[in-house]
Amino acid sequence: MAERKPRNSATGRVTLADVARALDISAITVSRALKTPERVSPVLRERITQAVRQLGYRPNHAARALATARSGNVLVLVPSLTNEVFVDVLGGIHDELQPRGMQMLIGNTHYSLREEEKQLEAFLGHAPDGILLSGLDHSPRTQALLAESRLPVVTMMELDNAADSRSVGLSQRAAGQAMTRHLITRGYRRIAYVAAQGDPRTRQRAEGYRAALAEANLDAREIWLETPSSVGLGATLLTELLAQHPDCDAVFCCNDDLAQGMLYECQRRGIAVPARLAIGGFNDLAASAWTHPALTSIATPRYDIGRQAARMLCAAIDNQEAPRALDLGFTLMARGSS
Amino acid sequence: MAERKPRNSATGRVTLADVARALDISAITVSRALKTPERVSPVLRERITQAVRQLGYRPNHAARALATARSGNVLVLVPSLTNEVFVDVLGGIHDELQPRGMQMLIGNTHYSLREEEKQLEAFLGHAPDGILLSGLDHSPRTQALLAESRLPVVTMMELDNAADSRSVGLSQRAAGQAMTRHLITRGYRRIAYVAAQGDPRTRQRAEGYRAALAEANLDAREIWLETPSSVGLGATLLTELLAQHPDCDAVFCCNDDLAQGMLYECQRRGIAVPARLAIGGFNDLAASAWTHPALTSIATPRYDIGRQAARMLCAAIDNQEAPRALDLGFTLMARGSS
DNA sequence: ACCTGTTATGTTAGCGCTAACATCGTGACG
DNA sequence: CGTCACGATGTTAGCGCTAACATAACAGGT
Numbered sequence A, B: 001m002a003e004r005k006p007r008n009s010a011t012g013r014v015t016l017a018d019v020a021r022a023l024d025i026s027a028i029t030v031s032r033a034l035k036t037p038e039r040v041s042p043v044l045r046e047r048i049t050q051a052v053r054q055l056g057y058r059p060n061h062a063a064r065a066l067a068t069a070r071s072g073n074v075l076v077l078v079p080s081l082t083n084e085v086f087v088d089v090l091g092g093i094h095d096e097l098q099p100r101g102m103q104m105l106i107g108n109t110h111y112s113l114r115e116e117e118k119q120l121e122a123f124l125g126h127a128p129d130g131i132l133l134s135g136l137d138h139s140p141r142t143q144a145l146l147a148e149s150r151l152p153v154v155t156m157m158e159l160d161n162a163a164d165s166r167s168v169g170l171s172q173r174a175a176g177q178a179m180t181r182h183l184i185t186r187g188y189r190r191i192a193y194v195a196a197q198g199d200p201r202t203r204q205r206a207e208g209y210r211a212a213l214a215e216a217n218l219d220a221r222e223i224w225l226e227t228p229s230s231v232g233l234g235a236t237l238l239t240e241l242l243a244q245h246p247d248c249d250a251v252f253c254c255n256d257d258l259a260q261g262m263l264y265e266c267q268r269r270g271i272a273v274p275a276r277l278a279i280g281g282f283n284d285l286a287a288s289a290w291t292h293p294a295l296t297s298i299a300t301p302r303y304d305i306g307r308q309a310a311r312m313l314c315a316a317i318d319n320q321e322a323p324r325a326l327d328l329g330f331t332l333m334a335r336g337s338s
Numbered sequence C: 001a002c003c004t005g006t007t008a009t010g011t012t013a014g015c016g017c018t019a020a021c022a023t024c025g026t027g028a029c030g
Numbered sequence D: 001c002g003t004c005a006c007g008a009t010g011t012t013a014g015c016g017c018t019a020a021c022a023t024a025a026c027a028g029g030t
Helices: A016-023 A027-035 A042-055 A061-068 A084-100 A113-124 A140-149 A172-185 A200-215 A231-244 A256-269 A302-317 B016-023 B027-035 B042-055 B061-068 B084-100 B113-124 B140-149 B172-185 B200-215 B231-244 B256-269 B302-317
Strands: A073-078 A103-108 A130-134 A153-157 A167-169 A191-195 A221-224 A250-253 A278-280 A297-299 A325-327 A331-333 B073-078 B103-108 B130-134 B153-157 B167-169 B191-195 B221-224 B250-253 B278-280 B297-299 B325-327 B331-333
Touching: A016 A027, A016 A042, A027 A042, A061 B061, A073 A084, A073 A113, A084 A103, A084 A130, A084 A302, A084 B103, A103 A113, A103 B084, A103 B103, A113 A140, A130 A302, A153 A302, A167 A302, A172 A191, A172 A200, A172 A250, A172 A278, A172 A297, A172 A331, A191 A200, A191 A231, A191 A256, A221 A231, A231 A250, A231 A256, A250 A256, A256 A278, B016 B027, B016 B042, B027 B042, B073 B084, B073 B113, B084 B103, B084 B130, B084 B302, B103 B113, B113 B140, B130 B302, B153 B302, B167 B302, B172 B191, B172 B200, B172 B250, B172 B278, B172 B297, B172 B331, B191 B200, B191 B231, B221 B231, B231 B250, B231 B256, B250 B256, B256 B278
Parallel strands: A073 A103, A073 A130, A130 A153, A153 A167, A167 A325, A191 A221, A191 A250, A250 A278, B073 B103, B073 B130, B130 B153, B153 B167, B167 B325, B191 B221, B191 B250, B250 B278
Antiparallel strands: A297 A331, B297 B331
């Protein structure tokens, strides 16, 4: 007859106490064998390991969290879950937390400071051990909640100069400048900047764009929309661009979604890229290297931003000394579209 | 002078007991005022609400989970976090769980049954209240763990006939058949099927493809790769296709990533789409409607699959009667590429 | 006046785990 | 051979919350 798994009567789960009872030892010893094996004698440790496996014991995180005042949760607030950029960031965070047995709680702020505030409020009840935020722009109440929580916070995507803050990202301004300089170097002179979803990073890229134009004594041509960014919107924006600035010979799109949409619309209308109009994007999405022509873009280290931010946060949680600002840079991917 | 927030000495957090103490009532009454307000007199309820707000009390989920044996967590296992398909599914789940105060725990199985097993094992310690799985294909140990856990499980993407299971999805076979019939209707006769990342859904679509060809007495031409699917791979596969089946006049790609890659490669080589080669994809990704020509595809209700699966799971968790299989269908998006 | 039922609140105990402090050997050393 | 240090294990208590069972107060019916 098969062995019966003893189950704690109350909840039907196998608990530490069940394992301890089976071996006629105390629960704390089992606990130690799992958390700090070196503090249990090898013989007993081995017996415990076997019993754990045989009974199918699985530690209960809620109980552990309650006893240790450590939840193993990290709150991650991102502005979008459909944007490839943040999906990659989440991937990096995930891969860094996983081996430490920690868990992400993901909140989607939909590019809204108000929504960010609400998410933060709701998630604080999960007693996260730390918080990963996107960008530097936050509402006063968000900042107050963060300060009150006294939890370590790491900001992703942008860089923060403040001494008491932590951030992992890149200079969006420098990247915008690099792309514009590239277009100038390639001989374009009437360069437009097109932006949707006016978030802070989009604005910083625009600053870089203006700086580069100023260096070369060129005029700016900008189109700003508040609509959420998408490939479809890129098509619309090409129309807008040709209407407002018919003379322009290059366009720097604030992200690759818009750039791809513009490229497709150019193909549709028979506008030669890059002969009649050069296109530059931002983020270097997976598909951008494969369009025809391939899209010139700024590759951002999204996965690594997530990873390093998570690592920095874990260091902070463990009160370890660690650098507080990490500039992971960017790479200009000069391709056929310019 | 500003009021001091009383804090529980042990962990520095404001607890139920702190709120109760401030009002000189018992903790359970505060608990009731929050969970079942109708069981507390209106006057007291109001005072409690105020005190809660003023002290900044935030319920501790770990303690609640421990006391109620309900974690409020739902485990979600998906094969990929970069694939737009699953990102959309997760969005639907998120939106359904959020208002119930429940939380997703996301595990990435990387299209591996072995990995799925490991993830499941690790996450069972979080004591999820239910599990959302992708697809019907699972390792024996995964099935054993699921059975042993006695947790409600809902399968997403595919449909399950078994009476004791729950599933929300669509007939991948029927969808594959619909696409192939469409190509036949449009006059194509030498239709190829190209697949990467040979997961079960890819295989079911192929079955539909073969069935449709058989109906019309046409021959199958298939190319299978185990490599993970990507836009870049689509370009490679076009080369492969032209080499292996130079006569083919239409290609049904197992997903839109491949289809887009093929389209771009056709543009690059000057192969006319759809005149020389028609292209059909699967999933109808956001960009597919905007390429030139726009991509014919099968639109799958990914967001709704996530939503309905989450809803079905919640019903099961609450022991409510509910349908156990939900076919959300698909839509053929006939566009310029065919 | 008594019982009954109902509503509002309180008491007790326990969910599963671990921190902090015992306790009990055992061997090293003077 | 006593003392001390140290390693291995145990005891106790409590993390924050809520289920389950009191208790109290009061209205209404007989």
